[in-house]
Amino acid sequence: MNPTQFAVFGHPIGHSLSPRIHQAFAQQFGLALEYRAIDAPPADFAAAVRAFFAAGGAGANVTLPHKAAAFALADQCSPSASRVGTANVLTALPDGRLAAHNTDGDGMVRDITERHGVDLRGHTALLLGAGGAARGVAWNLLDAGVATLTIVNRSPAAADALADAIGEPARAHTRYWQDLADIGSYDLIVNATSAGVLGVPLPLPFSLVGARALCYDLSYGVAASSFLAWAKAADARYAFDGLGMLLETAADAFALWHGQRPETEPVYQLLRQASA
Numbered sequence: 001m002n003p004t005q006f007a008v009f010g011h012p013i014g015h016s017l018s019p020r021i022h023q024a025f026a027q028q029f030g031l032a033l034e035y036r037a038i039d040a041p042p043a044d045f046a047a048a049v050r051a052f053f054a055a056g057g058a059g060a061n062v063t064l065p066h067k068a069a070a071f072a073l074a075d076q077c078s079p080s081a082s083r084v085g086t087a088n089v090l091t092a093l094p095d096g097r098l099a100a101h102n103t104d105g106d107g108m109v110r111d112i113t114e115r116h117g118v119d120l121r122g123h124t125a126l127l128l129g130a131g132g133a134a135r136g137v138a139w140n141l142l143d144a145g146v147a148t149l150t151i152v153n154r155s156p157a158a159a160d161a162l163a164d165a166i167g168e169p170a171r172a173h174t175r176y177w178q179d180l181a182d183i184g185s186y187d188l189i190v191n192a193t194s195a196g197v198l199g200v201p202l203p204l205p206f207s208l209v210g211a212r213a214l215c216y217d218l219s220y221g222v223a224a225s226s227f228l229a230w231a232k233a234a235d236a237r238y239a240f241d242g243l244g245m246l247l248e249t250a251a252d253a254f255a256l257w258h259g260q261r262p263e264t265e266p267v268y269q270l271l272r273q274a275s276a
């Protein structure tokens with residue numbers, strides 16, 4: 001019998017760690033699976049996904065820039081995907097329809113609270129950015145018990161739209177990017193901008209960093225390096241990239257597909273050593 005087929009769709013996708021991660025998870029349970037990285041430009045995404053599932057694909061991860069398109073083409077959406085409007089996991093249902101989930105925000109919170117041991121309850125949180133990545137984690141930060149969520153985006157309209165969608169004005173509100181030097185300090189600063197991925201500088205004032213601040217970049221590797229260097233220079237108590245988030249979101253997808261949650265820590269350590 002052929003192994004069950006899985007894939008990650010993105011564009012570009014060449015450096016994706018997902019095939020390695022899912023194979024390492026599968027080994028923990030003695031499962032045989034095939035997991036491919038499929039590069040699909042936006043115009044081809046829907047057709048490529050349909051072809052993959054029509055040929056017997058069981059599940060797919062979806063990364064940039066396709067998360068909104070993945071949500072749009074699914075027949076059924078989990079509450080976490082519906083509130084965000086994007087999906088990072090597609091699963092074939094027994095009747096052939098596709099279900100969408102979004103595991104990004106849960107993955108980030110689990111990485112912070114369980115792997116790094118930081119309880120977010122009562123934290124004042126600053127979310128930098130209001131694009132897809134920011135939307136993917138905003139609600140989960142509130143679910144994790146942050147006291148306030150301040151959303152700051154270069155283009156204020158997107159920050160306002162996200163705060164409106166959240167609809168909790170007492171806790172989630174916006175400030176202007178040009179006022180960053182005057183808005184005080186925070187316990188949690190999440191970089192959800194794509195500046196690091198694009199390789200452009202993100203000048204930020206050190207005054208944002210509070211005494212117990214945790215600075216977190218949703219990306220990892222080179223893309224996270226300048227934000228983490230800024231956090232360390234500002235004496236942040238913690239500075240983490242999103243590698244652990246990637247592992248946790250992958251483990252959630254694996255659990256959806258296989259009904260068993262893998263151990264993420266050994267795979268995290270392996271990838272951390274490989275990138276060092």
Ligand code: ATR
Nearest residue numbers: 129130131132133134153154155158193194195200
């Ligand atoms: P992603 O899916 O990675 O979130 P996106 O939806 O295109 O990608 O959103 C990119 C985010 O990074 C946006 O919040 C963007 O701000 P704008 O809405 O003003 O474009 C932010 N961003 C990108 N480059 C930036 C930069 N150089 N400085 C500040 N914010 C930046």
